[in-house]
Amino acid sequence: MLAAERRDYLLGVLTEEGKIVAKDIAERLGLSDDSVRRDLRELAAEGLCQRVYGGALPASPAIADYATRRQVAPASKQKVATAAAGLIRPGSTVILDGGTTTLALAQALPANLDCTVITHSPTIATALVEHPTAEVFLLGGKIFKHSAVACGSAAVEAAQQISADLCLLGVTGVHPEAGLTTGDPDEAAMKRALAARSADTYILASTEKIGAASRYRVLPWEEISGLITDAPPANPVITQLAQHGTNIVAA
Known part of the structure; x- marks a missing residue:
């Protein structure tokens, strides 16, 4: 799976399930935990999720100016x-x-x-x-x-x-x-x-x-x-x- 496809998949999981558990996603996609965590770091840097221990949650829209x-x-x-x-x-x-x-x-x-x-x-x-x-x-x-x-x-x-x-x-x-x-x-x-x-x-x-x-x-x-x-x-x-x-x- 390409990086862009993983990104879309992660955002889809976040929308549908309300959270991402990195270990579960890694097992679903056959990836290492480190790969999933790296993807989550990139999404968080763009304000698209809030990283938490073990995964990520939806980022609040209320952090805007x-x-x-x-x-x-x-x-x-x-x-x-x-x-x-x-x-x-x-x-x-x-x-x-x-x-x-x-x-x-x-x-x-x-x-x-x-x-x-x-x-x-x-x-x-x-x-x-x-x-x-x-x-x-x-x-x-x-x-x-x-x-x-x-x-x-x-x-x-x-x-x-x-x-x-x-x-x-x-x-x-x-x-x-x-x-x-x-x-x-x-x-x-x-x-x-x-x-x-x-x-x-x-x-x-x-x-x-x-x-x-x-x-x-x-x-x-x-x-x-x-x-x-x-x-x-x-x-x-x-x-x-x-x-x-x-x-x-x-x-």
Whole structure:
């Protein structure tokens, strides 16, 4: 089998089965494990898969730059945002992560909702400037331009001084085995710092993030209160997560 044919075959397996186990593929094709791993490295370098121990998973489309991500599945994100807004109670304090789904959430907050919003995203804070009853606190630090959020030691230290009733986090990948992931280690650390300061943490995940993975893990499943998604209940990933006890909030 030519290299181009192997590439197409691997991408087909990734689409149909949702993952690649290098050892199994090597046996199917009569290749060495090293040959398959080399092919996976090349695909990963092109952003076509996310390598994990023993194989690969679908790469998340949410690792693109911020402007590009705003154009990805806006209707799906709006559904998730609307469902998440319903969790915010009058008088409560909520931490809003950065990202395009949380931006949709900020814009979806009812005008008469009296609440306190804490965020490390200048974009989220700006979106809420005109909100008549939401009090907004912006956490400072070095701006990570890819996601338009403050990250790094100063931002983490600022997060450690707050507390909230609810934290709503975005991720780039949701997978039963790879977990809840994102594409940058500092951003992952900031998300953990925010979640640690809240009584409840929910993950916002539009359909395109379900079954995908990025490089850095954010939180283990047992540390979240639920997953808000518009992915259908029959989605194999959603079914598996529900069977393992994850609270799925349908958007």
